[in-house]
Amino acid sequence: MEKSRSGRKIxxxxxxxxxxxxxxxxxxxxxALIFNRCQASGFLLEPGDICIITHKVVSKAEGAILDLKxxxxxxxxxxxxxxxxxxxxxxxxxxxxxxxxxxMDRDIMICETKHGLICANxxxxxxxxxxxxxxxxxxxxxxxxxxxxxxxxRRLFKFHIPVIITDTFGRPWREGLTNVAIGVAGFDxxxxxxxxKDPCGYVLRKxxxxxxxxxxxxxxxxxGKTQRIPVAILRGYPYRRAxxxxxxxxxxxxxxxFR
Amino acid sequence: MEKSRSGRKIxxxxxxxxxxxxxxxxxxxxxALIFNRCQASGFLLEPGDICIITHKVVSKAEGAILDLKxxxxxxxxxxxxxxxxxxxxxxxxxxxxxxxxxxMDRDIMICETKHGLICANxxxxxxxxxxxxxxxxxxxxxxxxxxxxxxxxRRLFKFHIPVIITDTFGRPWREGLTNVAIGVAGFDxxxxxxxxKDPCGYVLRKxxxxxxxxxxxxxxxxxGKTQRIPVAILRGYPYRRAxxxxxxxxxxxxxxxFR
Numbered sequence: 001m002e003k004s005r006s007g008r009k010i011x012x013x014x015x016x017x018x019x020x021x022x023x024x025x026x027x028x029x030x031x032a033l034i035f036n037r038c039q040a041s042g043f044l045l046e047p048g049d050i051c052i053i054t055h056k057v058v059s060k061a062e063g064a065i066l067d068l069k070x071x072x073x074x075x076x077x078x079x080x081x082x083x084x085x086x087x088x089x090x091x092x093x094x095x096x097x098x099x100x101x102x103x104m105d106r107d108i109m110i111c112e113t114k115h116g117l118i119c120a121n122x123x124x125x126x127x128x129x130x131x132x133x134x135x136x137x138x139x140x141x142x143x144x145x146x147x148x149x150x151x152x153x154r155r156l157f158k159f160h161i162p163v164i165i166t167d168t169f170g171r172p173w174r175e176g177l178t179n180v181a182i183g184v185a186g187f188d189x190x191x192x193x194x195x196x197k198d199p200c201g202y203v204l205r206k207x208x209x210x211x212x213x214x215x216x217x218x219x220x221x222x223x224g225k226t227q228r229i230p231v232a233i234l235r236g237y238p239y240r241r242a243x244x245x246x247x248x249x250x251x252x253x254x255x256x257x258f259r
Numbered sequence: 260m261e262k263s264r265s266g267r268k269i270x271x272x273x274x275x276x277x278x279x280x281x282x283x284x285x286x287x288x289x290x291a292l293i294f295n296r297c298q299a300s301g302f303l304l305e306p307g308d309i310c311i312i313t314h315k316v317v318s319k320a321e322g323a324i325l326d327l328k329x330x331x332x333x334x335x336x337x338x339x340x341x342x343x344x345x346x347x348x349x350x351x352x353x354x355x356x357x358x359x360x361x362x363m364d365r366d367i368m369i370c371e372t373k374h375g376l377i378c379a380n381x382x383x384x385x386x387x388x389x390x391x392x393x394x395x396x397x398x399x400x401x402x403x404x405x406x407x408x409x410x411x412x413r414r415l416f417k418f419h420i421p422v423i424i425t426d427t428f429g430r431p432w433r434e435g436l437t438n439v440a441i442g443v444a445g446f447d448x449x450x451x452x453x454x455x456k457d458p459c460g461y462v463l464r465k466x467x468x469x470x471x472x473x474x475x476x477x478x479x480x481x482x483g484k485t486q487r488i489p490v491a492i493l494r495g496y497p498y499r500r501a502x503x504x505x506x507x508x509x510x511x512x513x514x515x516x517f518r
Binding site: 011012013014015016017019103105108110118126127128129130131168171172173174175176177178179180189190193196197198199200201202204207208209210211213214215217218220221222225226227228229237248249250251255256257258 | 439461467
């Protein structure tokens with residue numbers, strides 16, 4: 001909250017990008033690197049802050065980077081590569097990361113990952129990885145990664161800091177990608193208004209907001225794609241602590257009209 | 260930008276909620292009400308700020324509120340109402356606002372609106388409207404509404420303030436709603452990274468970010484659904500001025516794998 005001159009409270013949320021982290025390597029202690037970077041730059045985290053981290057650095061720290069030279073594509077991947085005009089080894093990695101192909105058309109593959117996420121190329125990505133010919137895959141269990149980071153951040157900063165791990169997904173019907181939460185720990189990723197009355201007395205019946213996805217999107221505003229800002233701090237949002245992770249954001253097949 | 264103690268620049272975006280607007284009535288000058296509220300509360304807008312407005316107050320100002328008592332449902336709406344357990348007059352309004360029904364299952368109707376937006380109930384909504392038995396529909400042309408607001412805000416504040424008009428939509432595959440941009444004026448709603456190199460030298464080939472949707476989501480963090488904060492100011496994002504509106508965010512049927 002910030003007070004205006006007249007004393008009226010203005011609700012305010014701030015998103016701060018943390019630049020200057022080193023290139024992340026397998027086995028790195030990401031929480032310690034964040035802590036050290038904050039200490040070195042005088043960037044003071046506060047109780048109430050939420051730490052939002054692009055999955056790319058989590059994948060790097062967890063060693064979820066594959067060298068395409070080590071991948072032997074299956075006959076299906078080789079066949080696909082001819083039709084899609086993509087590297088068969090890349091397609092092989094995408095297939096291994098998928099439990100279902102949702103759409104395959106032109107050069108686009110929309111996959112359901114082993115986590116139940118639905119996104120292009122099963123989250124396999126070639127950007128922001130040094131060395132060439134290497135690809136990142138999503139963390140094996142992003143909620144567990146987030147949970148571990150919350151524990152480690154607490155030990156370093158001495159207070160509770162929820163964590164969101166993000167990726168950038170396309171959507172049906174709309175152009176452009178947006179950042180979404182693929183891993184969550186330390187707070188409730190949904191805000192359930194059902195049963196609450198709006199200021200006019202109408203009882204909201206269906207309104208549940210995917211607040212963690214909105215926070216992931218907000219963080220992208222300071223992260224960008226080419227600026228080396230893999231971590232953002234969201235300050236000022238009165239989150240609710242909870243134990244469920246990002247799985248609460250995945251719609252079950254029975255409830256989904258768009259399978 | 261905010262400087263940390265060591266002098267290193269921290270990229271920062273702030274979202275400020277503007278509370279205290281009166282209940283909006285048909286014909287109200289929304290820009291003037293925003294200006295007056297800012298003046299009265301000492302909330303100083305700055306060049307570079309973006310004004311994000313929930314469509315509900317735009318619909319109210321434009322008179323896009325219907326009294327269900329004046330609606331005569333068609334036989335199809337009456338028939339639907341028996342199966343969906345909804346008010347036939349509400350269904351009639353939803354049908355009139357739609358140009359296509361995308362899915363109809365259980366009590367859910369996903370519609371393509373006359374604007375080309377795909378959302379539940381064609382954007383027809385009963386919440387936050389005083390008087391009972393009344394519903395709001397989306398503004399007839401949200402980009403034109405946003406464009407008018409940009410012009411009016413410029414005359415009042417004496418500088419350029421881009422406008423985003425938002426609504427809260429569900430998505431396939433994921434639980435929870437997020438705020439999206441249904442009207443845009445005064446800046447480019449997409450950031451196109453195609454052809455740019457990431458810090459590792461990889462050329463991004465497909466990355467276009469729906470920045471206006473991310474900003475709409477960020478604004479929801481301070482707006483909420485029951486707090487009477489229909490306007491948020493986003494500060495600190497280096498937007499690019501452009502003339503295209505929110506139509507740039509709508510995927511054409513030919514490019515959409517999920518029609």
